[in-house]
Amino acid sequence: MKNVISIILQLFLFLLVFFAGSLFPPLHIEHILSTSSAGTRIFVADGLILMLALFIVILLIETLRKRILTSGRWTALAFVLATVLGLAMKFGFLTRSAF
Numbered sequence: 220m221k222n223v224i225s226i227i228l229q230l231f232l233f234l235l236v237f238f239a240g241s242l243f244p245p246l247h248i249e250h251i252l253s254t255s256s257a258g259t260r261i262f263v264a265d266g267l268i269l270m271l272a273l274f275i276v277i278l279l280i281e282t283l284r285k286r287i288l289t290s291g292r293w294t295a296l297a298f299v300l301a302t303v304l305g306l307a308m309k310f311g312f313l314t315r316s317a318f
Contacts, residue, residue, distance in 0.1 A: 222293055225290070225293060225297075226293050226296060226297045226300075227297075229277070229293075229294060229297035229298075229301075230297045230300055230301050230304075232273070233270050233273065233274070233297060233298055233301030233302075233305075234301045234304060234305055234310075236266065236269050236270045236273050237266040237267060237269070237270045237301060237302075237305040237310050237311070238266065238305070238310050239266065239269075240263075240265040240266030240267070240268070240269035240270065241263050241265065241266035241267075241305075241310045241311040242266075244263050244265035244266075245265060245269075246264075246265045246268065247265070248263070248264040248265055248268065249261050249262070249263050249264070249313075250262045250264060252312075256317060257316070257317060258314050258315055258316040258317050258318075259314070259315045259317070260312065260313070260314055261312075261313045261314070261315060262311050262312055262313070263311045263312075263313055264311065265311075266305070266310055266311050267302070267305075267311060270298070270301065270302070270305075274294070274295075274298045277294050278291060278294060281294065
């Protein structure tokens, strides 16, 4: 039961960091996906990079506490789920209109 609560809380934390980094990009890392006469599709990678940095920090803390074998796989599961859900919710995708 404790693992399930930990996964859910980490999932929400990763999603929050992904959303905030995509909405307020501190690093301004943008990749142009496509360009047309209607506008330009851009992916802002800041949220994804910040989420990855948070994932590494959490894994380092788990390693220092010697709980990497029991908690590391659940943290990785929460990270993967947050990445999939964040991309499905279109976090980081931006359309700049030509008009």
